[in-house]
Amino acid sequence: MELISSTGRNRLIESVAHDAFHLELRDDYSVPLEHGPYEKWLGGVVDNDFMGPWLSMIRQLTQGGKTVRRVRVVTEPHTPYVRWEHEGTPLNEKAGEQIRWLPRHELPEGLSFPLAGKDWWLLDDRLLAVGHFDDTGRVLGSELIDDPETVAECIRVRDLLWETAIRHSEYKL
Template identity: 60%
Template sequence: MELISSAERNQLIERFAHDAFHLELRDDYTVPHEESPFTSWQRGEPNDLSWFGTWGQLVRRVVAAGCAVRRVRVVSEPHSPYIQWEHAVTAENLKAGEDIRWLPRHQVPSDIGFPLGGNDWWLLGDHLLAVGHFGEDGRVLGSEVVEEPATVAECVRVRNLLWDIAIPHTEYKFLIPR
C-alpha cells in the first residue's frame, strides 16, 4: 500500500472544488512522549494555535473558491482528554470556514458500519478517498488514496447518513467528566 503525506493529501483537497468531508473515528490522536499543543494544553498552558495556520489558510482558500469543508467527529462519552482539547480549539476550524458536527458513538445507528477498517478518511468530491493510517504508537503514517467505485460509494452513503444525524458544533452539549 502506497501512502501519501499530509501535505500531498492537502493538495488533493485543494483540487476538489465542491466538497471535502472528513470522518474522524478516534478518541485520541496523541503520540506518547511527543511535545504538542495538546500536551501543552494538558499542562494548563494557553492554547498555542500556531500549528493551525497552514490548515486554516488552506480551508479559507478552498471555501472562498466554493468548496464545502465538513467533518463529523464520532466520539465516545465521556470525552477523552484529546477530544476535550479538540472541542476547545474547534472555534478556529469554524472561523476558517469548516462545518464541524459531533456524533456520540452510542448514537451511531447499529446498521451503519464504518468502511475501510474503521480508519478515518477524507472523501473528496464523490469519487476519491484519502484514508488515514496510523502506527501502533498513534503516529500518522500517511493517507492511502482509494478510488475504487464501490468503496467510494459506500463512503458517500455513510457520509450522508452521519452528516444528517450528527450535531452541529454550536448545538452539541459537550460533556466534561467530573
C-alpha cells in the same frame, strides 16, 4: 500498499473542485505537529499557532465556494484530546469548515463502517484518502482509493452521519 504523506493529502484537499469531507473515528491522535500545543493545553496554556496553515487553506477553499466538512465520532466520556479538539473547533468554523459531532453510542443501529473503520477524506465524491496509523496512533500516511463501490459506500455513510451528527454549536461537553 502505497501511502502518501499528510502534505500530499493536503495538496489533494486543496485541489477539490467542490467538496472535501473528513470522517474521524479516533478518540486520540498522535500527530507530531500537535504534540507541543496539546501538551501546553494540558498544562493550562492555549497555543493554536500551529493551526495557521490549515486554517489558511480552509479559508481559501471556502471563500472560493468549496465545502469542507467533518464528522467526529467520539466516545463519551471524552478523552482529554477530544476536549482539546472541541475547544479549538471554533477556529476551524471561523475559517469556514463545518464540523459536527456524533457520540459513538448514538451511531445508527447496524451501521458498518467501510474501510475497516479507518478515518478517511472523501474528495469530490470520487477519491478517498484513507488514514493509516501505527499502534501508538502515529500517522503513517494516507492510502488513495478510487474504487467506485467503495466511494459509493463512503458517500452513503457520509450522508447518514452528516444528518445524524450534532452541530458544533449545539454539542456540549
